[in-house]
Amino acid sequence: MPSLEPLPPMQPLVPPSLKPVRTLAVTGGKGGVGKTNVSANLAIALTELGQRTMLLDADLGLANIDVLLGLSPRHTLADLVAGRCELEDVILEGPGGVLVVPAASGRRHMAELHPAEHAGLVNVFNDLQRELDMLVIDTAAGITDSVLTFCQAAQDAVVVVCDEPASITDAYALIKVLARERGVDRVQVVANMVRSPQEGRALYDKLSRVCERFIGDVSLNYLGAVPQCDWLRMAVQRQQPVVRAYPGSPSARALAEIARRTARWQAPMAPRGHVEFFVDRMLRQGAPA
C-alpha cells in the first residue's frame, strides 16, 4: 500500500536567477610586472570587502596562482579541458574564502589551445550555479589569443605596468591589439613597483599619451599604484598573499585601496555580442521570471 503522505515540495526545475557578475582581466604584456600578485591580492581584498570573488588562473601554460597562495589543487583546468572533471571540481577555497580556479603548469598543450577552446573555457563559466559578485582573471604574458580572448571576455581589462621601457612598450602593444583587433575601448591601469606616487602617475601619463596619440579610440583610466615593497617579496617567499601576510605594509594598503575603488565601479552589464564571461546571467537580467 503506497503511503499517502504528501510529497515534499519539488525542487524548482529552472536554475535560480543568478545575479550578473563583474569581471575583470589582469594583464600587462610583459612577464614579471606583477600581474599575478595584483590579481591574487585584488581578489582576496575584494573578498575581504564582502564581495564573493572568484580568481581564475588563465596563465594556462605557466600557471602559478596555486603556488603563490600555497594551495595544492586536486584538479586543474587541464583536467577540465581533458574532460576528466567539471568546473565545480576544480574550484577550491583560498585565503580569506576567495574561490580559486587553478590551471596546470608545464602542460604544453594547455599553452597551445585553439581559439575555439579558449572561447569554450569562457563559456564553461555560464553553467556555474553559484552566486558571485566578481571574477578576477590572471592572464599570461604576451599578446597571444588566450590573453586577448580572456581580456575581451571580461568587462574590464586591467593593465599592470612598471617603470621599465620594455614594460611600457609591451603594455602599449597589448592595448593597441586589444583595441584594433578585439574592440576593447577602455582600459584600467595599475602602476606597479613604483618608488613614489608621483612616479606611478607619471608612468600612467606617459602610457596614456602614447595610446591617445597612436591608437585613438581607447580610453585609459588610472586605478592607482602599488609601491615597490620588500614585504610583498617576503610574502611571495612564504607563499602567502601580502594583503593577508602583511596587511599593514605599503603594498598591501595600496592593493586594498585599489580593491575598494574596483568595488565601487559601475559595470557595463549589457552583452556586447562576442564571447563573454557569464553572458547568460546578463541576458537573464530583467527577463521575466
Ligand SMILES: Nc1ncnc2c1ncn2[C@@H]1O[C@H](COP(=O)(O)OP(=O)(O)O)[C@@H](O)[C@H]1O
Ligand atoms: N610591488 C612589488 N614590490 C616588490 N616586488 C614585486 C612587486 N610586485 C611584484 N614583485 C616581484 O615580481 C615578481 C613577479 O611578480 P608576478 O606577480 O609573478 O608577475 P607576473 O605575473 O606579471 O609575471 C614577484 O615574485 C615579486 O618578487
Ligand SMILES: [Mg+2]
Ligand atoms: Mg603571472
